[in-house]
Amino acid sequence: MQRCFTPQGRSVRILFEDQPVEAQPGDSVAAALLCADVVWTRSTPVSGAHRAPFCMMGACFDCLVEIDGVPNRQACMVEVKEGMRVRRQQGDAFGELS
Amino acid sequence: MTLYDVAIVGAGPAGMAAAIEAAKVGLATTVLDEAAQPGGQIYRGIETACEARLAVLGKAYRDGATLVRAFRGSGVDYRPGTTVWHIEDADPGFVLYASTSGGSVALGARFLVVASGALERPTPMPGWTLPGVMTAGAIQILIKASGALPRDLVLVGSGPLLYLLGAQMVAAGRPPRALVTTVPPSRYLTAARYYTPLSRAAHAYLIKGIGLLSRLALARVPIHSNARGIRILGNDSVTGLRFFSGGRDREIDTNMVALHQGVVPNQQIGRLLRCDYLWHAGQHAFAPEVDRFGETSRVGVFIAGDGAGISGAVSAKLSGRLAAWRIAQHLGRTAPDPGPALAALRRDRAVRPLLETLYAPSPEVLDPSDETIVCRCEEVTAGAVRKTVHDGAVGPNQVKSFLRTGMGPCQGRMCGLAVSRIITVAAGGDPGEIGYFRIRPPLKPLSLNELAELELTDAVE
Numbered sequence: 001m002q003r004c005f006t007p008q009g010r011s012v013r014i015l016f017e018d019q020p021v022e023a024q025p026g027d028s029v030a031a032a033l034l035c036a037d038v039v040w041t042r043s044t045p046v047s048g049a050h051r052a053p054f055c056m057m058g059a060c061f062d063c064l065v066e067i068d069g070v071p072n073r074q075a076c077m078v079e080v081k082e083g084m085r086v087r088r089q090q091g092d093a094f095g096e097l098s
Numbered sequence: 099m100t101l102y103d104v105a106i107v108g109a110g111p112a113g114m115a116a117a118i119e120a121a122k123v124g125l126a127t128t129v130l131d132e133a134a135q136p137g138g139q140i141y142r143g144i145e146t147a148c149e150a151r152l153a154v155l156g157k158a159y160r161d162g163a164t165l166v167r168a169f170r171g172s173g174v175d176y177r178p179g180t181t182v183w184h185i186e187d188a189d190p191g192f193v194l195y196a197s198t199s200g201g202s203v204a205l206g207a208r209f210l211v212v213a214s215g216a217l218e219r220p221t222p223m224p225g226w227t228l229p230g231v232m233t234a235g236a237i238q239i240l241i242k243a244s245g246a247l248p249r250d251l252v253l254v255g256s257g258p259l260l261y262l263l264g265a266q267m268v269a270a271g272r273p274p275r276a277l278v279t280t281v282p283p284s285r286y287l288t289a290a291r292y293y294t295p296l297s298r299a300a301h302a303y304l305i306k307g308i309g310l311l312s313r314l315a316l317a318r319v320p321i322h323s324n325a326r327g328i329r330i331l332g333n334d335s336v337t338g339l340r341f342f343s344g345g346r347d348r349e350i351d352t353n354m355v356a357l358h359q360g361v362v363p364n365q366q367i368g369r370l371l372r373c374d375y376l377w378h379a380g381q382h383a384f385a386p387e388v389d390r391f392g393e394t395s396r397v398g399v400f401i402a403g404d405g406a407g408i409s410g411a412v413s414a415k416l417s418g419r420l421a422a423w424r425i426a427q428h429l430g431r432t433a434p435d436p437g438p439a440l441a442a443l444r445r446d447r448a449v450r451p452l453l454e455t456l457y458a459p460s461p462e463v464l465d466p467s468d469e470t471i472v473c474r475c476e477e478v479t480a481g482a483v484r485k486t487v488h489d490g491a492v493g494p495n496q497v498k499s500f501l502r503t504g505m506g507p508c509q510g511r512m513c514g515l516a517v518s519r520i521i522t523v524a525a526g527g528d529p530g531e532i533g534y535f536r537i538r539p540p541l542k543p544l545s546l547n548e549l550a551e552l553e554l555t556d557a558v559e
Binding site: 028035059 | 236243247249
């Protein structure tokens with residue numbers, strides 16, 4: 001994923017898995033991660049398969065991530081904020097699977 | 099608790115048009131929308147788009163700015179970043195429960211306009227859950243909201259949006275790697291009989307379509323038509339696409355695929371409210387039973403825009419207005435004569451039978467192969483659904499109890515139509531009778547904390 005237009009305004013820095021990611025103001029967390037060429041953003045609770053943002057409009061829930069310690073956030077529905085800490089949501093994060 | 103005359107859910111073309119008219123006739127109006135800015139998916143990002151982005155996205159997108167400005171100036175109580183998760187009956191009207199950044203709120207309204215639009219039709223096919231696969235609508239959202247485009251995208255499927263997106267990518271200087279359509283050439287002939295030269299609106303849509311195709315051809319984007327046996331390849335993420343087209347097997351290396359098989363009404367709120375839904379054979383989807391003004395089988399509940407049946411943005415605006423005027427009448431206000439808007443709505447919708455026939459979804463995604471995952475959340479295959487039907491499950495809700503299809507976080511948004519269709523084919527029968535998942539609150543997952551705090555606030559009040 002690549003930006004096609006001159007960025008507007010100052011970029012916003014978030015952390016994904018402790019690594020800095022440059023985002024544009026108004027980006028959703030999902031868009032920022034895709035633009036940083038992050039391939040997968042969660043693993044599923046059933047098989048552990050990797051998933052990434054799919055619908056970008058809040059319907060599919062495949063972009064669930066942990067934001068500032070809160071799990072189950074829809075990355076496509078949350079706007080980036082300076083210093084936001086984002087982590088992959090691991091499917092078995094709640095210990096439901098052995 | 100505040101009591102509004104009308105609560106509108108969704109700030110796309112239908113919701114904004116309804117709000118503007120409701121405000122004009124003096125109704126106390128609130129608009130609840132999930133997004134941070136008005137516009138819906140079609141006009142997403144319109145208030146912040148730079149000139150270059152507007153040029154790429156085209157005139158139909160740019161025109162949305164006028165509506166958004168009028169909406170901003172209408173003086174209605176607009177609540178962005180607000181997700182409705184339940185609506186229940188009250189006296190009078192309804193209570194809406196919605197999640198905001200500051201916790202959940204409860205609002206009362208005498209009338210409801212559900213303008214929650216469309217969703218992409220579920221497109222189950224082998225490999226569609228791999229990272230690197232997105233919907234065509236998702237790619238458009240990336241362009242509109244973030245000015246971002248993939249480098250190496252293969253567009254797969256059927257429908258006007260696929261051509262529009264391809265043409266926009268050409269305009270942005272990033273043409274798609276290839277366009278793989280599932281439309282057989284014979285469809286053009288079948289569809290032609292729905293062409294009515296008397297309908298100027300239909301004519302304008304067709305001219306626009308031909309323009310999009312010629313832009314793709316001029317940019318030398320390879321177009322493979324009538325593709326069958328489509329498989330998205332890769333283990334942990336997409337590496338390519340395999341399909342049969344033009345008499346032979348083909349393979350394209352790519353790490354990004356965008357799928358599209360048209361859009362379908364978003365049913366979540368209408369179903370939650372137990373509005374009657376009918377099977378719309380032309381659109382291969384369920385649509386609510388509504389009168390000319392969008393009022394459903396539930397008194398006081400209106401559905402406007404694509405949620406009432408796919409008709410596009412022009413019709414959505416008209417249906418939003420009509421709903422607001424009808425509500426004004428019910429509340430004893432004077433509303434404009436609906437005649438001209440009703441006539442314009444008929445004219446604009448005249449193109450639909452042609453588009454629905456030409457871009458009917460591929461049989462492969464309607465009734466996918468056994469190994470294909472249909473429920474993305476719970477990773478349930480089409481074969482598992484078929485087996486459950488053969489074992490005696492009688493409908494979508496029993497399949498749901500046995501297999502958890504539709505019980506994951508998306509609550510059936512991604513699998514509902516596919517599951518209903520697979521059951522219909524496997525069991526035989528009428529899709530309208532087979533029906534759909536029963537939709538229950540909360541419409542979107544909610545933390546127990548948020549729920550508990552809401553009850554506390556209510557008790558204090």
